Amino acid sequence: MADEPSWDEIFTQRATGATPATPPKASEPEPTELDSFAQLFGAPASQDAPVAAAAPAAATEPAPGSRRAARVREQSSGGDGSGSGDRPRGGGRGDRPKKRNLLWLKILLPIVLVLGAGGAVAAYGWFTYNEQVRELLGIPLPTDFDGSGNGEEAIVTVRSGDIGSDVARELHEAGVTMTYDAVYDYLVENPDVGFLPGNWRLQKMMSAETAVAALQDTANKVTDKLLLREGISLETSLEVIAETTGLPLEEVTAAAADPQAYGLPEQAPSLEGYLFPATYELQGGETAQQILQILVDTTVGRLDAAGVAPENRYTTLIMASIIQREAGANPDDFYKISRVFQNRIEQSINLQSDATVAYGTGRFDSVWTEPEERADPSNLYNTYANPGLPVGPIGLPGDLAIDAALNPVDGPWLFFVPINLATGETVFSETADEHQAAVDRLFAWCDESAENATYCE
Structure with missing residues (x-):
């Protein structure tokens, strides 16, 4: 995350009261006459038809909570999940009962009129605005499936x-x-x-x-299917191999100790980046060395298929691994992040990737760092203090990250930062001032709710 703020910077602002003040909310106007489900939930009402044509965009479901969130829930609920510490579902509107009662009087009549106009209109309102209707009616959204699966x-x-x-x-x-x-x-x-x-x-x-x-x-x-996910580290990969196959972890780790035995270049410090993330069908009797060779050969095959010359394999994997660790769920962001790093290299600007610094400190499950870590040039993965690419890959890149490393999209950006850590929404900027404004949006997002704060630690 180029020029990403660290967590200590975020929460230092909160602790010292320096967090930008949230502007006071304007007083809400009393609801006026509502003539359709669409007007009821914010879409502009049509002048020619009783139901608006435009429907609101579907909400993005936030990612699951962190370990800290789990601990908070256990502590606040006394261990049974029913205590007051649980975040109210459906938006938590119970703090404004008088306003809500008044709103009911103004909402019921239009809904009745719409229902009387025909079942099709009622069905449109329910299916188009299901979540909003449930919220107003106090009906909780479903959280669980019924049954034992759909066969997939x-x-x-x-x-x-x-x-x-x-x-x-x-x-x-x-x-x-x-x-x-x-x-x-x-x-x-x-x-x-x-x-x-x-x-x-x-x-x-x-x-x-x-x-x-x-x-x-x-x-x-x-026991015959090995699954390695994109972005995980070599250390985690070896653990997954051991757990899947039943081979002792010590045996798998020892087999990985000599990367050159699998055809890696001399400068490669380990097998990091060379175990291709995919699902493998195993026969069940392979040795640790045989499994690792299959994974390395798959990576080489993918690089060859992408048109990477043998002499460029290593640097391609390094760049792809950084992109893999820094990107979120949006495929387009892979190519934009690649462009940010390419622009920085071309302009002799350090990459400043927190993911590489964290990897060099031995934290493979984090991309956040402390100021003293970013200032330490002895960490050869520190792209804040050292120019160019780090000494090796920092995880397992997949096909998308490899393609992005080879084909960055055109753009002038030099910075990027996520502004919503639950969805991975990321802002790309050309100037330091634009980037700082995006960082401020991240600070504000972290302060919006206790749930958001769990992502910001």
Whole structure:
């Protein structure tokens, strides 16, 4: 994250009272006569038809909570998930009862008139504005699927040391469960549930209860399918290999100790970046060396397919690994981040990637750093204090990151920073002033709610 603020800078502002003041909200006008579901929920009412044609954009579901969020919920609820510490669902409008009662009087009549005009109009209002209608009526949105899945396979990875919140996040992100909360709440009610590490074959759209039960059934454990995800580190990759195959971790780690034995260039300090992230079908009897060679050969094959000359493989993987770690979920951002770094190299500006600095300090699960870490040139992965690329890759890049490294989009940007850490929304800037304005938006987002703050630590 080029010129990204560190967490200590964010929370120093909060602690000292330097956080920019939020402008006072203007007093809300009393609702006027509402003639359709569309006008009710903010879309402009049509002058020619009873229902507006434009529907609001679908909201983006935030990413699951952090470990800190899980601890806060446990502490505030007394361990049963029902305490007052839970964030109210549906927007938490219970703090304005008088306003809400008045709003009901002005809303009911138009809804009745719309319903009387025909079932099609009512159906339009319900399906187009389902979430808003539920919120006004006090009907909570569903958080869990029913049943045991839709038949579509999903491979879920449980790693050594994972706690309930990690498993809840993995299930949600894999599309197995509807929400993080569905699994987390179930685990709070069933604290004796434990999990075995490895890859597990489940289905998408399972209820939290059936998904957790499936993770207890060893018949669902996959021993012949190795899954490595984009962006994870070599250390995590070796752990996944050991947990999936049953090989001792010490044996897998020892097999990875000599990167040149797998055909890597002399300057490569490790196999980092060379184990291609994908799903592999194994026979079950491979040695650690054979598995690692398969992964390295796959990476070389992908680079060759992308047109990378053998002498450029290493630098391509370094750049692609940084892009992979810095980018969010938006594929377009991969190519923009690549352009930022290319522009900086061409203009002799240090990359200033926090992800590389964090990797050099041994923190593979973070892209945030401290000022003294960014000032330390002895860290050869420190792209704040040292010019050019770091000494090696910082994780496993996938096809998208490799393509972005080779084909940056055109643009003048020199900076980027995420302004919403839940969705990964990122702002790209050409000047330092524009970048600072984006950083201020990040500060404001962190201060918006306790939920947002959990991402900012």
